[in-house]
Amino acid sequence: MPETIGFLKPRQAVLDRRREIIADLAELLPEGCLISDERGLKPFETDAFLAYRRLPLAVVLPETTDQVSAVLKYCSRYGIPVVPRGAGTSLSGGAIPQEDAIVVGLSKMSRILDVDLFNRTATVEAGVTNLNISEAVSAEGFFYAPDPSSQLACTIGGNIGMNSGGAHCLKYGVTTNNLLGVKMVLFDGTVIELGGKGLDAAGYDLLGLVCGSEGQLGIVTEATVRLIAKPEGARPVLFGFASSEAAGSCVADIIGSGIIPVAIEFMDRPAIEICEAFAHAGYPLDVEALLIVEVEGSEAEMEAMLRGIIEIARRHGVITVKESQSALEAALIWKGRKSAFGATGRVADYICMDGTVPLSQLSHVLRRTGEIVASYGLRVANVFHAGDGNMHPLILYNINDPKDAARAEAAGNDILKLCVDAGGCLTGEHGVGIEKRDLMRHQYSKNDLDQQMAVRAAFDPQWLLNPSKVFPLEGRPAA
Amino acid sequence: MIVHFEPASEEGIASVVRSAAAERVTLAIVGGGTRSGLGNPVRADRTLSTRRLSGIVTHNPAEMTMSALAGTPLAEIEAALAANGQMLSFEPMDHRPIFGTAGEPTIGGVFAANVSGPRRYVAGAARDSLLGVRFVNGRGELIKAGGRVMKNVTGLDLVKLMAGSYGTLGILTEVTFKVLPIPPAAATVVISGLNDAEAAAVMAEAMAQPVEVSGAAHLPESVRGRFIDGALPAGAATVLRLEGVPESVAMRAEKLVAALSRFGPGSQLDAGQTKMLWAEIRNVKPYADGTARPLWRVSVAPSAGHQLVAALRLQAGVDAFYDWQGGLVWLRMEAESEAELVRRYVRALGGGHATLVRADGEAHARIPAFEPQAAAVAQLSERVRASFDPARIFNPGRLAAA
Numbered sequence: 118m119p120e121t122i123g124f125l126k127p128r129q130a131v132l133d134r135r136r137e138i139i140a141d142l143a144e145l146l147p148e149g150c151l152i153s154d155e156r157g158l159k160p161f162e163t164d165a166f167l168a169y170r171r172l173p174l175a176v177v178l179p180e181t182t183d184q185v186s187a188v189l190k191y192c193s194r195y196g197i198p199v200v201p202r203g204a205g206t207s208l209s210g211g212a213i214p215q216e217d218a219i220v221v222g223l224s225k226m227s228r229i230l231d232v233d234l235f236n237r238t239a240t241v242e243a244g245v246t247n248l249n250i251s252e253a254v255s256a257e258g259f260f261y262a263p264d265p266s267s268q269l270a271c272t273i274g275g276n277i278g279m280n281s282g283g284a285h286c287l288k289y290g291v292t293t294n295n296l297l298g299v300k301m302v303l304f305d306g307t308v309i310e311l312g313g314k315g316l317d318a319a320g321y322d323l324l325g326l327v328c329g330s331e332g333q334l335g336i337v338t339e340a341t342v343r344l345i346a347k348p349e350g351a352r353p354v355l356f357g358f359a360s361s362e363a364a365g366s367c368v369a370d371i372i373g374s375g376i377i378p379v380a381i382e383f384m385d386r387p388a389i390e391i392c393e394a395f396a397h398a399g400y401p402l403d404v405e406a407l408l409i410v411e412v413e414g415s416e417a418e419m420e421a422m423l424r425g426i427i428e429i430a431r432r433h434g435v436i437t438v439k440e441s442q443s444a445l446e447a448a449l450i451w452k453g454r455k456s457a458f459g460a461t462g463r464v465a466d467y468i469c470m471d472g473t474v475p476l477s478q479l480s481h482v483l484r485r486t487g488e489i490v491a492s493y494g495l496r497v498a499n500v501f502h503a504g505d506g507n508m509h510p511l512i513l514y515n516i517n518d519p520k521d522a523a524r525a526e527a528a529g530n531d532i533l534k535l536c537v538d539a540g541g542c543l544t545g546e547h548g549v550g551i552e553k554r555d556l557m558r559h560q561y562s563k564n565d566l567d568q569q570m571a572v573r574a575a576f577d578p579q580w581l582l583n584p585s586k587v588f589p590l591e592g593r594p595a596a
Numbered sequence: 597m598i599v600h601f602e603p604a605s606e607e608g609i610a611s612v613v614r615s616a617a618a619e620r621v622t623l624a625i626v627g628g629g630t631r632s633g634l635g636n637p638v639r640a641d642r643t644l645s646t647r648r649l650s651g652i653v654t655h656n657p658a659e660m661t662m663s664a665l666a667g668t669p670l671a672e673i674e675a676a677l678a679a680n681g682q683m684l685s686f687e688p689m690d691h692r693p694i695f696g697t698a699g700e701p702t703i704g705g706v707f708a709a710n711v712s713g714p715r716r717y718v719a720g721a722a723r724d725s726l727l728g729v730r731f732v733n734g735r736g737e738l739i740k741a742g743g744r745v746m747k748n749v750t751g752l753d754l755v756k757l758m759a760g761s762y763g764t765l766g767i768l769t770e771v772t773f774k775v776l777p778i779p780p781a782a783a784t785v786v787i788s789g790l791n792d793a794e795a796a797a798v799m800a801e802a803m804a805q806p807v808e809v810s811g812a813a814h815l816p817e818s819v820r821g822r823f824i825d826g827a828l829p830a831g832a833a834t835v836l837r838l839e840g841v842p843e844s845v846a847m848r849a850e851k852l853v854a855a856l857s858r859f860g861p862g863s864q865l866d867a868g869q870t871k872m873l874w875a876e877i878r879n880v881k882p883y884a885d886g887t888a889r890p891l892w893r894v895s896v897a898p899s900a901g902h903q904l905v906a907a908l909r910l911q912a913g914v915d916a917f918y919d920w921q922g923g924l925v926w927l928r929m930e931a932e933s934e935a936e937l938v939r940r941y942v943r944a945l946g947g948g949h950a951t952l953v954r955a956d957g958e959a960h961a962r963i964p965a966f967e968p969q970a971a972a973v974a975q976l977s978e979r980v981r982a983s984f985d986p987a988r989i990f991n992p993g994r995l996a997a998a
Binding site: 233234235236237238257258259279280282286290291293294303307308309310311313314315316317318319320321322323324325326328329330333346347348349369370372373375376377414415417418421422473474475476477502505506507540541542543544545546547548549553557560561562564565566567568569571572573574575576587588 | 656657658659660661681682710716717720721723724733737738739740741743744745746747748749750751752753754755756757759760761765776777797800803804805806808840841843844847848895896897898899900920923924946947948949951966967968969970972973974976977979980981982983984995
């Protein structure tokens with residue numbers, strides 16, 4: 118397809134030194150930690166934002182923080198761009214490399230270093246997967262709360278890079294609310310530690326700044342995260358509605374009533390059909406919109422909360438209320454939801470938007486989204502975190518039809534502008550990456566963006582860390 | 597004579613800042629002035645107050661968010677929230693009792709100092725509730741960051757950076773934050789007679805139970821009588837707060853007492869006593885003693901708090917109580933501030949953050965209020981600061997000792 122999103126022009130001086138750079142990197146790393154042949158590089162050319170790909174100059178897979186430091190120091194000295202990579206599950210192109218870049222993959226740094234149940238913390242290397250942390254402490258009755266749908270694959274380093282969310286963030290917060298400390302390598306090779314097992318740290322909240330910085334400020338190699346005691350029980354309940362508007366206003370009323378469930382997930386009819394065909398989760402097929410509301414606690418607490426929620430749903434004309442009757446049913450309900458993107462991929466190519474809007478705007482934005490996508494002659498499936506207004510319209514298209522792809526991208530841009538204009542933002546949990554980079558000026562003024570870029574430059578004055586991402590290519594400060 | 601600015605608009609503030617930056621005139625930024633003792637003393641040419649920038653801009657109870665101008669009195673905000681059954685989940689501490697200050701704290705000051713209370717260790721700090729800000733940077737430019745939605749990863753999170761920056765990066769003009777419903781019921785389980793180490797173990801055990809403890813503090817015998825008019829049962833009190841719907845609170849309290857009864861006798865406080873107790877813990881009541889005796893606020897791993905106090909007791913006159921499951925230690929020294937000792941032990945116990953909150957004028961001027969940072973982090977922080985305030989005109993000295 119024709120590319121509408123540009124990358125920085127590769128630095129010829131770097132490309133010309135390719136052999137030398139590869140030889141130097143080989144010196145810095147143990148055997149088996151450097152990939153430079155085209156076949157080996159191929160898997161690293163893109164991430165889950167499949168429409169764009171670039172073959173990197175080389176990939177390094179360090180085993181220690183010191184090795185990461187040595188590589189960054191080298192790249193900083195010779196002016197070589199670096200693109201950090203976890204599992205490559207970014208939906209916004211955050212891990213897509215460029216021709217003159219070294220990809221620093223953290224997949225070999227996958228040890229759990231310390232589980233401290235007294236202080237309820239886990240310290241892990243950046244390449245540990247999200248789900249691994251919860252699994253490591255599950256038998257002891259704890260879990261790590263943020264749960265992106267890709268949690269089986271995605272790494273904690275990537276979660277920090279994108280400040281990832283998930284379905285259960287409504288109650289427990291996103292990555293930044295559950296991150297206590299990091300060890301990270303600055304671009305000049307300096308290793309710093311921010312935060313720790315205590316809650317407060319001196320000085321500016323650099324930890325908060327680093328979380329969600331999309332690999333622009335340094336490379337996180339270790340993280341200390343907060344663990345939470347597992348609730349006694351949890352129960353997802355399905356609520357079917359005759360219209361998306363009814364479901365949307367029901368969500369706003371649940372939150373407005375003061376009840377905060379663990380999760381409120383939304384699916385419209387196309388999404389329900391796709392997910393049900395894949396997971397056989399028992400979703401009702403005769404409704405236009407479905408809410409999955411999960412409550413947790415003791416049996417009595419769940420009953421009390423559900424009573425309140427059902428009453429509100431009735432006021433919004435709920436058609437179907439279906440409580441999961443067993444752990445198996447509950448697991449299927451979540452399997453259907455969490456495999457929504459994958460299941461959609463079986464029926465069509467799609468791009469996934471991630472705008473967040475105030476709850477009062479949910480119905481309006483859903484309706485306008487449908488109209489926008491239809492105006493481009495495309496279809497949309499909506500499956501998202503309704504409780505916090507984080508929308509995920511999946512625009513379905515055919516990646517092999519250039520016109521179709523261009524229309525999908527244009528529709529996506531219109532939807533994101535709609536979210537911003539409704540008082541929301543471009544991205545709630547997937548990050549800006551390359552995908553939303555050129556829309557940043559729609560959300561921020563020149564001064565706003567200049568300030569962000571000045572902060573970025575305080576970390577990486579050469580502007581070489583993940584350089585094609587987040588900020589529009591024009592108007593950057595001179596390196 | 598110190599010139600005092602009180603602009604009534606964002607543009608007014610920006611204009612003062614632009615001239616100050618041009619003339620390299622330094623500004624002390626003040627809100628209500630009730631926490632001006634926090635941090636290192638500021639030496640500035642002029643003061644700028646946000647007092648006249650006051651008022652709630654929007655409150656949308658159904659969306660659980662509020663926007664307010666920075667100079668809005670906290671009391672006004674809390675009253676407006678309470679009228680809708682809502683609250684600030686992070687329970688900002690009131691510093692007036694320990695400093696003996698008067699006046700009204702402002703919402704801008706709360707976020708500028710990231711002021712939080714007992715619920716912080718489960719519900720997050722002020723920074724976790726802050727969704728968006730507007731501020732004037734050191735170039736006199738109006739900047740906005742974040743927004744009014746719960747999830748937002750669009751660009752760098754300058755909102756977090758502004759929280760707790762003590763007015764050294766910019767002058768907050770408007771803040772947007774999320775709020776939570778006031779739990780309809782609350783109770784406190786008290787386990788009596790534990791020593792500090794036992795209490796730490798009991799609090800850790802309580803946090804491992806699926807009962808959602810929303811406050812865990814240990815009040816040794818030396819301070820126990822100062823709380824709720826002496827109504828806590830005899831012996832050191834380990835107190836655990838439960839909040840939620842009435843049936844659930846009662847059930848969880850029973851469960852918790854049963855799980856912890858092997859450690860010591862358990863009792864319960866009702867909603868009224870619970871409210872009073874946690875407000876007093878939040879405001880450090882035992883050390884609001886009208887003196888300038890050195891007061892430390894130390895944040896460490898919960899397992900390290902009681903070890904720190906035990907180590908200090910061997911060498912100095914010190915009184916202490918614990919919040920945040922033992923990870924927040926309030927230390928009042930009998931005589932000297934013992935900064936070297938406190939900071940050495942904090943480092944030895946795995947690191948943390950010791951803040952000298954209160955001291956007499958001489959000690960306040962001599963001892964850095966905040967934990968010294970590693971050189972690389974300090975240099976990085978200085979570069980970050982320069983990106984906001986290149987002329988270094990905001991609150992000189994506040995964060996780093998002169």
